[in-house]
Amino acid sequence: MGKLAKRTRAADAPRGVVRVLPFEGDDDALLRGLVEGQPIATAAFCDRYSDHVKRVLGRILGADSELLDLHQEVFMKAVLAAPKLEDARNLRGWLTVIAVNRAKTELRKRARRRWFGLDPGAKEAPEALAPGADADAAEALARTYRLLDEMAADDRIAFTLRIIDGMELSAVAAACNVSLATIKRRLQRAQGRFVQRARRDEVLRDWLQQGGRWS
Amino acid sequence: MKRLERLTDALRHEQDAQLDAIDVSRTRELLLKKRPRPVRKLPLLVAAAAMVVVALAWWGRAAPPVTFTVAGVVGQPGAWVAARAEPLDVAFSDGSRFVLQPDSRVRVDETTAHGARVIVERGGLDADVQHLEDAAWAVRLGPYEVHVIGTRFTATWNASDERLRVVLHEGSVEVVGPHLGDGIRMVPGQRLEVSQGSGEVVLRSLDGRAATTAAPIPSQIPSSRPSASVPGTAVVVPVPPRAATTATASTSSGAPDWRALAAERRYKDAMVAAKAHGIGRLMAELDAGSLLQLADVSRFAGDGPTAIALLQTVRSRFAGSTSAARAAFLLGTLSPSGPAAAQWFTTYVAEAPSGALVREARGRIIEAHVAGGSTAAARAAATAYLQSYPQGPHAALARRTLGLAESP
Numbered sequence: 001m002g003k004l005a006k007r008t009r010a011a012d013a014p015r016g017v018v019r020v021l022p023f024e025g026d027d028d029a030l031l032r033g034l035v036e037g038q039p040i041a042t043a044a045f046c047d048r049y050s051d052h053v054k055r056v057l058g059r060i061l062g063a064d065s066e067l068l069d070l071h072q073e074v075f076m077k078a079v080l081a082a083p084k085l086e087d088a089r090n091l092r093g094w095l096t097v098i099a100v101n102r103a104k105t106e107l108r109k110r111a112r113r114r115w116f117g118l119d120p121g122a123k124e125a126p127e128a129l130a131p132g133a134d135a136d137a138a139e140a141l142a143r144t145y146r147l148l149d150e151m152a153a154d155d156r157i158a159f160t161l162r163i164i165d166g167m168e169l170s171a172v173a174a175a176c177n178v179s180l181a182t183i184k185r186r187l188q189r190a191q192g193r194f195v196q197r198a199r200r201d202e203v204l205r206d207w208l209q210q211g212g213r214w215s
Numbered sequence: 216m217k218r219l220e221r222l223t224d225a226l227r228h229e230q231d232a233q234l235d236a237i238d239v240s241r242t243r244e245l246l247l248k249k250r251p252r253p254v255r256k257l258p259l260l261v262a263a264a265a266m267v268v269v270a271l272a273w274w275g276r277a278a279p280p281v282t283f284t285v286a287g288v289v290g291q292p293g294a295w296v297a298a299r300a301e302p303l304d305v306a307f308s309d310g311s312r313f314v315l316q317p318d319s320r321v322r323v324d325e326t327t328a329h330g331a332r333v334i335v336e337r338g339g340l341d342a343d344v345q346h347l348e349d350a351a352w353a354v355r356l357g358p359y360e361v362h363v364i365g366t367r368f369t370a371t372w373n374a375s376d377e378r379l380r381v382v383l384h385e386g387s388v389e390v391v392g393p394h395l396g397d398g399i400r401m402v403p404g405q406r407l408e409v410s411q412g413s414g415e416v417v418l419r420s421l422d423g424r425a426a427t428t429a430a431p432i433p434s435q436i437p438s439s440r441p442s443a444s445v446p447g448t449a450v451v452v453p454v455p456p457r458a459a460t461t462a463t464a465s466t467s468s469g470a471p472d473w474r475a476l477a478a479e480r481r482y483k484d485a486m487v488a489a490k491a492h493g494i495g496r497l498m499a500e501l502d503a504g505s506l507l508q509l510a511d512v513s514r515f516a517g518d519g520p521t522a523i524a525l526l527q528t529v530r531s532r533f534a535g536s537t538s539a540a541r542a543a544f545l546l547g548t549l550s551p552s553g554p555a556a557a558q559w560f561t562t563y564v565a566e567a568p569s570g571a572l573v574r575e576a577r578g579r580i581i582e583a584h585v586a587g588g589s590t591a592a593a594r595a596a597a598t599a600y601l602q603s604y605p606q607g608p609h610a611a612l613a614r615r616t617l618g619l620a621e622s623p
Contacts, residue, residue: 039247046243047606054239055231063233072242079246135517137225139483141233142515144226146481164226 031088034079046075049092053099056175059165060103060157062145070106074099096175100157107153114149136203143204147197155190162187238571280326282308292331295322298338307331310345311352316371327351330363339371339380346386358411359392368401377411382421385502404499420499473512474505482515494521498528503538510545523549540566544576553587557596578609581616 025033025041030048033041053074057067078098085094144164148156157176161167162183167175173183198204283290284306290296296305298315305313305323311330315321319338323331330352333340344352344363352363356372359379366386372379381390383401390407391398394414401407401418408417473492476485489497489509497509506529513522526549529542540563547559560576560583567573577600584593597613604610 042246043243046246050239050242054234054237058230058234058237063230063237067234067237068239068241071239072245075242075246135515137229138515138517141226141229142482163223164230166223166227 027088027091031082031085031091034082042079045079049095050075052092053095055165056096056099056161057103059160060100061106062141062148066106070102074102077102093171093174096171097177100161100175104153104157107156110149111153139203140207143201144194144198147194147201147204150197151190151193155186155193158183158186159190159194163191236575238575240574280328281311281331282326283323283331290323292323292326295320295336297321305340309350312343314341316340324355335370335372337372337374339369341367341369343367344386357392359390359395359409362389362391362398379407379409379411381407383407402500403502473509477508477512482512483517485512486516486518486521494524498525498532503529503533503536506532507538507541507545510542514545514549519549535566537567537570540570541572544570544572547576547579547583552583554583554589557583557587557589557592574604574607577603578607578612581609581612585612585616 303315320336354361367384369382473485473489510525526542544563550556597616
């Protein structure tokens, strides 16, 4: 069990500003602090898992303008649900499940909106492209997600987490709360559909023609 | 297999770059500021019901018409207002403003909850109409009328030679009247001149280039309509019947719209469509948000020079706006890391001191100075960064720049 660092006011900090020092405890301490509503634990919780949640959401949905809102929702939900989590060793996996479920809800919402013609897919373009980014890869990525928009949410989640993110198969199964056999079936189905459609895409086809995992 | 792994790696790497650009630090701030509490649904339902009742009651009320002042004095609808040697300010309660040019005579004929009808007997005015939902403004100049939603424009009416002139700075207006058929819809950067006597109708861009921005289709111009006064530099642009869209929504040839293609993430195709429409025209037509969007599309399509040109257009056309500041940041990312990039990021910080990208910009200032070999500037930037963001993503670089040991 780790110890919580003492919260102190730095001598040179502006009046009224409380500086939160780094949290030194393990996930057990973190969960306890989270349940007790300690700001230092809340901050540490974000610091430790913020990038992970952003990556999970980003892989599944793509880097779009709503990602920040979803990111906040996932953490809000996690903080609320923290008292129900019994084993802190699974904190990361538990948070991943929350993120995946939120992404799945979002995918279904978007699918409904598309079906009703309410969402033409006019999302904002991603915030910024890193200097020196590969334009061909950006195009391939964009086309990949366009194809994924046509895929069932469960299949898309399996595909993005396993194929694009490279997550372990068992971790993907746990994140989707299904058995390993089920996730393998989803992945096989998703790959098959993706390859079939990608071969009709003039850009992705070039990548696939060289053979490999999807060919 | 390796080629596919290369694709997977490329996709992952590209997406990582995109995700890096999304700042999620607000989640932390939000959680620290306000700890989430379980939602109690019954009080919420009661509150929602109460809000519905209040909203219905509010909806039932007739909204009061806009009011206005003339040089600070409350004005009365129907009264004539005359500017003599100096411009005269007519300010409306919704924030819209009309500045009468010297020697102008104007009447606010009618006011509603959504705007007013302003009649210009002689002279002209500079209008800055707030873009509000359901806004309905009209400016009548002689036999012509300018229909306004939200925009900035200048309109003058010379009664002696019966000439109308409208210059549109922002937004869009539709001008109706003699010789204009179903009307002319203008886009920013255009000047329209109509002579009621001769029937001459001239629409041109402010820089003198041919005003093809409203997607004129020669076959749509009735043969009876007078041609442009200066062939090749101006054109007559009738507005097709009401179903017509503006130039920014589609191309005259029916070619794919760059926005639709961009929404499908087909960035290269979107750029082809935008170039077919005319990048120069789009630079003159589009609002700041659309220009930034097109710049993004250019960047994603790998067309850096066009992206830079679009961003510089935002800087020049919308100077002082948040969009201009954002353009500065993006110009920094597109500049080779060095003094130029540092200058753009510094500009962003100066213009948007509380902007969402300030932390990132300040970190990139360090990177740019380091890359450019500006040691003193890099150290100064690093010191400032650590004071503000001791745990920020560029903190390690800042410490290395200052020769400090890494914090544990």
